[in-house]
Amino acid sequence: MMTACMIDGLKALLSDLGVDVPIPAFSQSDILRRPIDIYRNYLADTASKVLGCDSALAYEAIQSANIKDNSDLTLVLPKLKWRTDKPKDLARDAFIKFSSTPLFQLPIPDGVHLRFIFSTLTLPQLILTYISDRSEQYGRGSLLDGQPTPKKAIIEFSSPNLATEFHSAHLRSTIIGAHIANLYECAGWDVVRMNYLGDWGKEIGLLGVGWSQFGSEEAFQENPMSHLYDVYRAISESFIPEKEASRKARDEGRDTAEIEGRGIFAERDRFSKRMEDDEPEEMSFWKRMRDATITYYMQEYERLNIKFDEFSGESQVTPESIAEVESVLKEKGIYEESDGSWIIDYSKHGPKSLGVSVLRGRTGSTSYLLRDIAAVLDRNKKYAFDKMIYVVTSEQDVHFQKLFQALRFMGQEDLAAKLEHVSFGKAQGLAQQIGEVHLLGDILDRSIKGAHDVLESDDISHPEINKTDESAKVLGITALITQFCGLSKRVSNLTLSSKTLVSFDAETGPNLQLCYSRLCAKIKESDSDDAVLANVDYTYLQDDPWTEVIRILAQYPDVTDAAYKNYEPSMILTYLFRLVEEVSNCLEDDDEEENGDNEQTKTSSGEPPEAILAQTVLYKLTRQVFDNGMALLGIAPLVSPA
Template sequence: MMTTCMIDGLEALLSGLGVDVPVPVFAQSDILRRPIDIYRSYLADTTSKVLGCDSGLAYEAIQSANIKDNSDLTLILPKLKWGIGKPKDLAKEAFIKFLSTPLFQLPIPDGVHLRFIFSTLTLPQLILAYINDRSVQFGRGDLLDGECTSKKVIVEFSSPNLATEFNSAHLRSTIIGAQVANLYENAGWDVVRMNYLGDWGKEIGLLGVGWGKFGSERAFEEDPMGHLHDIYEKINELFSPEKEASRKARDDGHDTAEIEKQGIFAERDRFSKRMEDGEPEEIRFWKRVRDATITYYMHEYERLNIKFDEFSGESQASPESIAEVESVLKEKGIYEESDGSWIIDYSKHGPKSLGVSVLRGRTGSTSYLLRDIAAVLDRNRKYAFDKMMYVVSADQDVHFQKVFQALRYMGQEDLVAKLEHVSFGKAQGLSQQLGEVHLLGDILDKSIKDAHDVLESDQTEHLEVDKTEESARILGYTALATQFCGLSKRTSSFAFNSKTLVSFDGETGPNLQLCYARLCAKIKESDSDDTVLANVDYTYLQDDPWTEVIRIMAQYPDVTDAAYKSHEPSMILTYLFRLSEEVSNCLEDDDDEGDENEVGETSIGSEEPPEAILAQTVLYKLARQVFNNGMAILGITPMVLST
């Protein structure tokens, strides 16, 4: 019913613009979600009729034009298998067969392409009405609420280790993981946001040894995470010579067992084994550390507007699933004993590049790899997920290949098909540029302080925003979110730059907030809260720079779809910067017009007719809605305007 009503409304709008209805139907098209699909459908239908080719083939031959092409859609003529002349003459032959329509201007021949530009006479009426009807739903994949069964996806991200440094990989995982989860939710999936803590194993054993040597109840009560981090740093420093001796012995081809039976090695392994065996004292310590860590991170994630549905961890891998993994791998001849440890020799069973991995050490303790394999089985039983993604640094590529391959050895091919490692490149230079930062709270405090300093500086005198701690928090996170999301593919590494972190120049988070604040200020100046679309005179929006903004707004659903399919939140960020650039052009034109009139007159369209002011205000409000929708996916909160 909802779909029928929406199609009826859309076709009534098109009919009023002089466009023949019903809209041509194509399987690939989604005219209720993507307005540019309306143009694609009509162009494919027209192409089929005037060139006498298959309509489905025509639809496939239409692609969105590149920004530099100065057009909206491109028809790639060789894909139509049409024409017998020389390839260079195809466009000229085809051009003469097309007429202008209410939706398109005459095409532009370009080699083997025909480039089409949307008619500026109907573009504002169609696109602005389309966005206005959908509002917060514009660009969402769950628009047809209740008409399809949602799928469940688990997104694992952030995943810090207990009491150790929160590094740049954790921060990038936190930001990109939250954005990927938002993309899936935007596309209509039921999303489980999971934080898989490094809360078990030998690193916790080492922390336990450190607590015995350096722990202070008073220091723990005052600053649990800070004290635990200090303990870990101290014990790790003491442990370093032993680790180096073991590494050197291994590299020289010697047995490391004798070294690892002594000193901190032995203390660490004994503590870990007692944890595995459920000894009360060790479990009590582990639980205390885990609870303190989760309490700390829940508070810090809240400052980022990030919430998790589940704090899981290595410790949560069930004994039953661990036993199942070991039993099945043994039965299939994959699991074997080697010098007291239990291993998988991937080089024997393929692929050789994965080498040999220990699943259970000679002391009987389980490895990170074994617990990760078991965790997949546990999560599948608990959630019956359709997809599970690990948003983790590319450094862990080999680890996840081992997890997936072990499951294949177990005969779990169908389960492996649901798993994906969403990797990302390194963010280099965080600790060098931010100074002595160790935990998430330290990183946030530093970025918020920098943002606060900028808000109090001369740079922001013109900003109509509340220069409060809340604004500094929003600006600080916006800066981090945009820099760690990045404008290039997530697999690319980048150098963290604290100088541009809170800069209002260039493609930065603060500059995006600046454009948004200026946009809101213009809307506020117009004093036309009750604008009605039916009253708009669209002739005032049929020229640049207005039409360029509308064109970009129309592309938003296509961008969100592409970002969702490729797991690339950076595509949303790049889009918002492009939109902000064009919106800024409009705002600057308004200011220039105001400057030409009486001194001090800089309101929207000074001395322009009320119809022009109304049309511009409607455009600005709908542009703000698109900003809101895109920023929500990136986890960015718009800054609050001052009253």
Template sequence: MGRSNTLNNQGLETLLQNLEVDGPLPVFPSISSYPLENPMDIYRLYLTHATNQIIECDSANIYDSLQRPTNASKCDLTLVVPRLGIRVKKPDEFAVEIASKFPKSPLFTVIPPSGIWVPVSFSPKTLPLLLLPYVFDREKTYGWNLSYGLKYETNISTPRKKVVVEFSSPNIAKEFHAGHLRSTIIGAFISNLYESMGWDVVKVNYLGDWGKQFGLLAVGWQRYGSEELFKQDPLGHLLDIYARINREFKPEQDASRDARDKGLDTEEIESKGLYAERNYFFKRMENGDEEALTLWRRFRDVSIERYISTYARLNITFDEYSGESQVQSSTTEKVERILQENGICEEDNGSSIINFKKHGAPKLASTVIRNRTGTTTYLLRDVGAVLERAEKYDFDKMIYVVSAEQDLYFQRLFKTVELMGFPELASKLLHINFGKVQGMSSRMGTVRLLSDILNESGKAMHELMKANEVKYAQVENPKDISDIIGITAVMVQDMSGKRVHNYPFDMTRMTSFEGDTGPYLQYAHARLSSIIRKTELGRDDLANADFSYLEDNQHVTYLLRLIAQWPDVVATALKNHEPSTILTYLFNLTHQISSSYDIVKVVNAPEGPDVTRARASLFEAARQVLNNGMRLLGITPVDRYILPYMMEPIPLTAHHGDCPLFFSIFETSIWNLLTGLQNVRAGNRLFHFFKNNTSRYTRDIS
């Protein structure tokens, strides 16, 4: 006999009745709650209702006072008394009074408070009976909440909100290097995140395909370009040319900067040499010179072709390949006219500038919108792009995923749109910044090409996979799998910290497999997949298992708690736009899973087939959440993972609090491989230790 479906209110109500929960699911018009998308909200609604019966307080205040604790091992939610908005002399005593009056519920238990918090713990008996059907009903969409994307949340028939996400945006005629990686993977994550929350997402790659930097590259091509080298490696040759011409240009730039710092006129310096050649070529482009534009189109086409192949490896697509060159001249002229009519721009030494100090923004100083040579600037073209996109897409939000080095620039951009008389449009613009990859400069020729990084990390994984000859022979596409795992290693390493933090580019760091890494994440997913395969249970068997056979122990309960938190985690990420929020949660989940394997045995569980089914269902729900999280980050999960037998991550017996510590021979071995076996002595000790303990520590995860 099948169970009720929790995808609709009727089915969810039926399940709650079967759990002997008193009364229907509470409804509060003043509260935005999503019980059909987030199981935590079911508990919040019943707790709000129960608290409302105890004290006189606004329901919305009670609901907002229910917070997830910092230490989730102690409880699942806490009622924060000061947030109730009730004036009491002794909040701690009031907390005790509230806790003492709470009615009994099959869903939760109120723990005696210590301080101003009333801790609430979900019942380990009913939690699996409610949560696991909930996850199985939603599968790949568990954690998603399409209601966030509705223009009016109370009306599901309203159109979805639209967000334009501009990210990656490399300059043409330059190779896609590690410096572009951050914008690309963070932007892809932001796009996935908004899409999972119901927004209509337009992904735009706004190429740097216009400007004086292209004029400089063209001058370099005229001096050093080789058709033969271009045919062999188009972008590699252009990158060499760009680095070479920039080294030659640097003394002129330094001279101009020194003159400017001394308050001198830079016109004479910038009217000759490479300055003049660069400006002249770009002026030809803006004037529509066909010879100049033919060269520009040639470099643009080969650049886009290479970028598309790199994006394919990262599993990223765009809805639009745009660029500065595609902003209409009529639009930039319109922008300039509005600025002039509103008295926003002024002439300064032959250039048209905006002095933000005169318009209530002294920290933004001054900036040029049209150069003394008559050519447009980034700012003028970008303001034009804002107006064109607003007309084309009628967006509710537009996000720029660009380095924190451009913070000032985007403040100026948004302020300019506001000063033009479009404050509402300006309020829809958001800059999501990130720290830079230090030690990377295409101008100085110090870039590390992303394709090389991905190739090297994939190759390292492939070599390790081949060490297990038997399993290697059973895999259809081992090179594809090793490439995916190598890409995962690079992506996870980049997303592991807060996005605003800088980090030095270091190949060893990028491809290190120590600690919480991409390969470990893939390993965790593959091992869960292997366990489910070995049970030979189908999806229906797992979804309709008797979950009451899940025993009440801390491993099962902690894992269920983490699974229940997933929709909350996604909602938090939507607020802070941090991929590390998702990644931190996923590693906490994998740690809890790993610590449970030896306690919560699945395959041939001695307790019998019903217990096997229930435990397999628990691990399948955990795998589904891990899979959903990896896909949200832009990572392709693998179901099979080949490891040399003595390189599997092994949980040790040491514990820190409630979290087991992990040590990975696999990770250390790859670290040794990629750093030239710099730590051979330590590697040998580890190798011999596991050689002597193979039967004890090896596992088959095919």
């Protein structure tokens, strides 16, 4: 019923604009989610009629124009299979067959393309009404091909280890993973946000050994995570000589069993084995450390506007699923014993490039890979998921290839097909940017302090921004999110810049917040009870720079769809910065008119109330799109001064 009402409303709006209805229909189109699809449908229908080609073919031949093309849609003529006696004159011959319509200006011939520009006579009313009708739902909606119930997706991201450093790869996983989860939710999925902690195995055994030597109850009570990190670092330094001796023996082709059977090696392995055997003392220690870690991270993730539905971990993998994995692999002839360990030799079964992996060591301890395989079975039983995405650095590509292939060896091809590793490049320069830090809370604190220092600086004067601790918090977190999201593709390595962390220039988080604050201030200054869509005279929005803002607003749902399909939240950030640029042009034009050199200039440049009202409504709807896009990135808007 709601869909029928929205269709009827859209038809009525188009009819008022002089556009013929009913709206042409295409299976790939979603005119209730994407306003530009309305233009695509009409252009495809018109092209098929005037050029005498198949309408479906015409729809496929329409592309969104590049920003530099100074157009909105492009018709790629060779894709139409339209015949002409003069191929070089293809665009010119096609051009003369088109006329202007209520939705389009006359096309522009460009090689083998026709470029189309939306008519500014109808653009403001169509797009602003469309956005107003949807408000916070603009850009949201199901992309799941009419599924009666939402599909379920598990997004695993962040995944730090107990007591060890929270490094830049964890932070980038946290930020990109949260964005992907938001995009999937925006697209209509039922999303489970999962943090799979490194809370088991030999590294926890090493922490247990370290606690017996360096642990302090008093220091732990005062600052649990900081003390655990200090303990782990101290025992790791003590362990270095033994690790180097083992590595040297292995490189020389000698057996490492003797070296690894004594000292810290042996203590670590005994501790982790006692954990696997559920010994009370070791399990009590592990539970205290795990609980303290989860409590700490829940607080710090909240500062990043991120919440997890489940804190899972290697420790939570069930013995039953581990046994199932080993049993099936043995039955399939994949699992074999080698020098007391149990392995998969991928070089025998394919692909050879994956080499050999130990699933259970000679001490009886399970490996990370074995626990990861079993975790997939556990999650499938619990959630019956349709897709599971691991947001993990590209350095783990081989691990996930092994994981997916092991499931195929088990005859779980369908389950393996539901898994995807979404990788990302390195983030370099964190220490140079904010100083030497090791824990998430320290990273956030340093970034916020940097923002606070900038706000207190005499070099910064932005009356739209309160110089408060709360503003510093929002700016510091925004700066981190935007830098770790990045404007380039996620697979690219990222070099963090200390110069732009809390800069209000160009494409930075603080500049995004500054534009938002200026927009809010302008709305507050101009707002009245009459500033509603029903009272807008659209003739005041039919010229630059207003039409440029409206064109970008129309693109928002297409951008969210592309970001979702490509796992590229950077597309949302890039879009928001384009919107910042155009909105800033509008605000600067307003400021110039208000601040003329003399009274005569102010009077002559003053705009009628109808123009101010129309611009205020545009600013309100622009703020709504900012809100929608920033929410996808987990960015809380900065509150403007009262």
